[in-house]
Amino acid sequence: MTCVANFFTYETTKSVVVKSWTIGVINRAVQLLIISYFVGWVFLHEKAYQIRDTSIESSVVTKVKGFGNYSNRIMDTADYVTPPQGTSVFVIITKLIVTENQVQGFCPENNLRYQCTSDSECKKPVSITGGGILTGRCVRFNATFQTCQIQGWCPAEMDNVDVPVMLEAENFTLFIKNSIRFPLFDFEKGNLLPNITAEDIQKCHFHPLKQPFCPILRLGDIVKFAGQNFTSLARTGGIIGIKIGWVCDLDHSWEHCIPSYSFSRLDSVSEKSKVSSGYNFRYAKYYKQENGTEFRTLMKAYGIRFDVLVYGNAGKFNIIPTLINCVAAFTSVGVGTVLCDIILLNFLKGADQYKAKKFEEVNLCQIYH
Numbered sequence: 001m002t003c004v005a006n007f008f009t010y011e012t013t014k015s016v017v018v019k020s021w022t023i024g025v026i027n028r029a030v031q032l033l034i035i036s037y038f039v040g041w042v043f044l045h046e047k048a049y050q051i052r053d054t055s056i057e058s059s060v061v062t063k064v065k066g067f068g069n070y071s072n073r074i075m076d077t078a079d080y081v082t083p084p085q086g087t088s089v090f091v092i093i094t095k096l097i098v099t100e101n102q103v104q105g106f107c108p109e110n111n112l113r114y115q116c117t118s119d120s121e122c123k124k125p126v127s128i129t130g131g132g133i134l135t136g137r138c139v140r141f142n143a144t145f146q147t148c149q150i151q152g153w154c155p156a157e158m159d160n161v162d163v164p165v166m167l168e169a170e171n172f173t174l175f176i177k178n179s180i181r182f183p184l185f186d187f188e189k190g191n192l193l194p195n196i197t198a199e200d201i202q203k204c205h206f207h208p209l210k211q212p213f214c215p216i217l218r219l220g221d222i223v224k225f226a227g228q229n230f231t232s233l234a235r236t237g238g239i240i241g242i243k244i245g246w247v248c249d250l251d252h253s254w255e256h257c258i259p260s261y262s263f264s265r266l267d268s269v270s271e272k273s274k275v276s277s278g279y280n281f282r283y284a285k286y287y288k289q290e291n292g293t294e295f296r297t298l299m300k301a302y303g304i305r306f307d308v309l310v311y312g313n314a315g316k317f318n319i320i321p322t323l324i325n326c327v328a329a330f331t332s333v334g335v336g337t338v339l340c341d342i343i344l345l346n347f348l349k350g351a352d353q354y355k356a357k358k359f360e361e362v363n364l365c366q367i368y369h
Contacts, residue, residue, distance in 0.1 A: 023182040023340050030336035038329040047249065049312075049322040050315035053184035056246060058310040060088035066172030066219075075166065080303075082283075088308040091281075092219065094166050094234035095302035101158045103295045107154035108141040109134075114148040117143075122148035131156035151185070160301050165234045170220035173205070174306070177215065178259065181244050182314040187250060191215055191259045206261065213258065215243070226264040236278030246312030257314070259351070266307060279305055287358040 042048045063086055066073045078084065080093040109131050116122055116138040123136045132152020150156065169213040178191040193213050196204075204214035206221065223230045226240050233240075241264050248257035269277065280303070284296045 004179075022282050023343065027336045027340045031333050034332050034335060035329070038325070038332070042325055042329070047315050048325040049317055049319055050249075051184075051318035052265075052313050052315045054313040055183060055184060056310065056312045057181040057312075059179050060308045060310065061177040062086045062088065062090060062308065063175040064090070064092065064172055064176070066168065066220075068166040068168035068172075070164070070166040080166070080169070082301075086243075088310075089305065091279075091301075091303040091305045092169055092172065093301045093303040094237070095163055096167050097157075097159050097161060097163055098298040099155070101295055101301075102153040102155065102298055103293060104148055104152070105154045106151050107133065107156055108139050108147045109129075109150050110141065110156045110158055112148065115145055117146065118146050120323070139272055141263040150272045153296065153298065157298055157300070165231065167231065167234065168219075169234060170223075170230045171306075172219045174217045174219060174222070175201075175215055176217065176242070176244075176308060177308060178244055178308070180310065180312065182248070182250075185250055185314060185316055187248070187257070187314060188245075189254070189257055191244065193258065194255075208261065212261070219304070222263055222306070228265055233304055235302070237280050237304065238265060239279055239305045239307060240264070241266045242306060242308045244308065244310045246310070246314070248312065248314040250314050250316040279303065293329065 034290050064077050064081050066077070067350055068080060070080075073079075082091050082093065111131065114122070114134075119136055119138050122134055122138050132150035132154075134137045135151055137149040139149045176191065179188070180190070181188045191213070192215060196213065196215070200214070201216060202214055204211050206212070206214045206217040208225070220230050222240060222242065228238070228240070243262045243264070245260045245262065246257065247260075250257070280300060282298065282300050284298045286294060286296045288294055
């Protein structure tokens with residue numbers, strides 16, 4: 001019966017006024033901190049009264065201009081930019097190792113790891129090398145030593161030769177045209193701002209302080225802004241990120257939504273690797289002789305890859321998040337009362353007297369008699 005009686009009870013709030021400077025100061029200080037947090041951080045800094053759209057839609061078009069002198073040849077964008085479609089990811093080739101007139105056939109491997117004295121040394125479990133497929137034969141490479149024979153494109157590539165770097169690439173220019181859209185608000189804009197004229201584009205160069213909205217960027221400046229040395233990067237290859245940020249407050253006018261540019265090296269981990277540092281790739285150009293025999297020119301290219309990365313979000317006032325955060329703010333103010341009760345009930349003198357005043361048990365039978 002006692003358990004049943006305890007279950008069917010009702011608790012109601014009882015107000016007790018405690019005249020204490022210590023508790024009063026703690027209570028008001030906690031309330032002030034909570035209100036300051038919601039007003040300063042939640043509403044003003046984080047703009048919690050807004051609904052946000054983070055699903056930014058973006059398109060990027062790029063165009064590189066400049067001429068370079070490499071191996072007694074004048075190179076233009078068709079020679080050193082790949083892929084040529086002007087996408088958001090492209091490579092500026094700065095160094096080439098060329099192996100000409102390769103044909104399908106049999107030839108000695110030029111990698112000294114496959115130096116041999118007999119055929120038995122060329123019958124290894126893994127038969128694929130850097131140059132082709134091992135045939136199991138040991139053949140003469142030159143008058144000094146022999147290497148294992150391969151089947152593939154011959155002569156085998158020599159990719160450890162020292163070749164010059166096209167340093168003119170430092171002065172090449174990159175034009176970026178970026179269009180974005182926030183579908184939730186049906187908001188569209190581009191990085192070619194209305195105040196930029198055709199004359200400005202002809203002569204301006206991006207600078208984070210002097211010309212922060214110019215869409216023409218010098219490659220040497222991009223690498224410098226990313227904290228890298230252009231000559232070193234052009235020699236080994238690497239990947240540079242060009243980040244365009246669109247963080248817009250749509251409670252303001254259309255003109256206030258502007259892009260911000262930042263730059264960083266994206267392959268900084270591989271830069272420090274002893275196994276595979278930098279960035280390079282291979283491609284070939286194929287031809288046919290008059291008798292129908294196919295041959296090719298193989299190129300191992302070192303270059304700087306540029307990735308144009310677009311990110312952003314937009315916010316606009318909405319009554320629902322405003323009400324939710326206002327309720328959360330008013331509710332959190334009550335934390336001060338809870339903290340003061342804990343201090344009064346457990347740590348201050350006269351805690352027993354406060355308990356007697358705060359908690360009082362009323363029996364209805366006593367009231368009716």
